[in-house]
Amino acid sequence: MKHIPRDARPREKLLALGPAALADVELVALLLRTGLKGTPVLQLAQNLLDGFGGLAGLLHAQRDDLRRIKGLGPAKRAEVAAVLEIARRSLRQGLQERTVFDSPERVREYLGLQLGRLEHEVFAVLFLDAQHRLIRFDEMFRGTLSQTSVYPREVVRRALELNAGAVILAHNHPSGLAEPSRADEFLTQSLKSALALVDVRVLDHLVVARGQVVSFAERGLL
Numbered sequence: 001m002k003h004i005p006r007d008a009r010p011r012e013k014l015l016a017l018g019p020a021a022l023a024d025v026e027l028v029a030l031l032l033r034t035g036l037k038g039t040p041v042l043q044l045a046q047n048l049l050d051g052f053g054g055l056a057g058l059l060h061a062q063r064d065d066l067r068r069i070k071g072l073g074p075a076k077r078a079e080v081a082a083v084l085e086i087a088r089r090s091l092r093q094g095l096q097e098r099t100v101f102d103s104p105e106r107v108r109e110y111l112g113l114q115l116g117r118l119e120h121e122v123f124a125v126l127f128l129d130a131q132h133r134l135i136r137f138d139e140m141f142r143g144t145l146s147q148t149s150v151y152p153r154e155v156v157r158r159a160l161e162l163n164a165g166a167v168i169l170a171h172n173h174p175s176g177l178a179e180p181s182r183a184d185e186f187l188t189q190s191l192k193s194a195l196a197l198v199d200v201r202v203l204d205h206l207v208v209a210r211g212q213v214v215s216f217a218e219r220g221l222l
Contacts, residue, residue, distance in 0.1 A: 010042075024055045031079060036071045044071055048080075057210070059087060062117055088113045092134065107168065108206070108213045110137075115172040115208040121148045123171040125155060130165035132203070150187055152194035159200045167195065169205040178209035185221055192222065 010026040019027065028045035035041035051069050052058040061084065066077045092110060107126070114137065115122055123141040126134055138158060141150050148171070159167060169191060171184070184207065192202040205216040216222050 025049060028055075028058070031083060032076055039071060048072065057117075059084060059113060065117060084113070092137065111170050111206055111208050112211075112213060114139075115170065116210050118172050119174050121172060121174060123148050123150045123169075125158070126168040126170065127159060127162045127164040128166045128168065128203070129163075132166055135162050135164055150191075152191050155191055156194050156198055156200075159195060160198060164200055166201040166203050168203050170208060171205075172208040174209075176209050178207045178212040178214040180205075180207050180214060180216065180219070180221065185216075188216055188221065 010022055010030045013026065014022055014030065022030075025042060025045045028048055029041045032041055032045055032048075035044045039047075048069055049055060049058060052061055052065070058080075061080075063077070063081055066072055066080055072080070088110070111124075115124065121143040122139050123143075124137060124139045127136045127138065129135050140154060140158065141148050143149060155167070169188065173179075184205070188202070188205045195202055202222065203217065204222065207214045207216075
């Protein structure tokens with residue numbers, strides 16, 4: 001970044017004005033630190049943002065996604081992956097320390113980071129205690145791009161193991177459309193009935209796609 005005036009360089013700008021003064025590309029450039037031969041770091045940062053559709057898309061990137069960015073070697077991939085994991089753990093810690101309904105957007109953001117860009121379908125469960133704080137997030141079942149097999153007895157067994165008082169169900173639609181299907185509605189009711197037998201409430205079922213999360217509770221489907 002030697003060709004950039006000193007007061008316009010991301011690091012100096014951050015130190016002088018604070019991180020909020022930096023554009024997305026400048027923040028990513030600081031993370032990458034160096035560019036490649038023929039590709040300045042700001043251009044490499046812009047390529048990374050363009051490849052994922054902006055900062056929100058980058059936050060949902062998985063490790064394999066990063067491998068597809070030309071010029072992003074193992075060291076830089078590791079640094080980006082570490083920052084993404086810090087974001088996930090920060091959101092998870094917030095869910096563990098307070099009731100999930102104190103911060104429904106945090107739940108959406110957390111699930112978006114966990115499931116939003118997966119290319120295979122995953123059914124996950126957030127197991128909550130009696131105060132609706134997060135005990136554990138489990139990816140319980142994996143399937144193909146179009147279908148996954150979910151076994152209510154396994155969800156019930158895990159809820160009993162964790163002494164959960166409630167759950168939030170979640171799964172992703174790799175197609176990119178978060179609209180619940182009739183099969184999703186049937187599965188939700190089956191799980192709700194099974195869990196009710198052991199006095200565990202289903203608080204919501206969230207369908208996650210890239211950039212979108214749909215709530216069964218908000219749709220009146222529970």
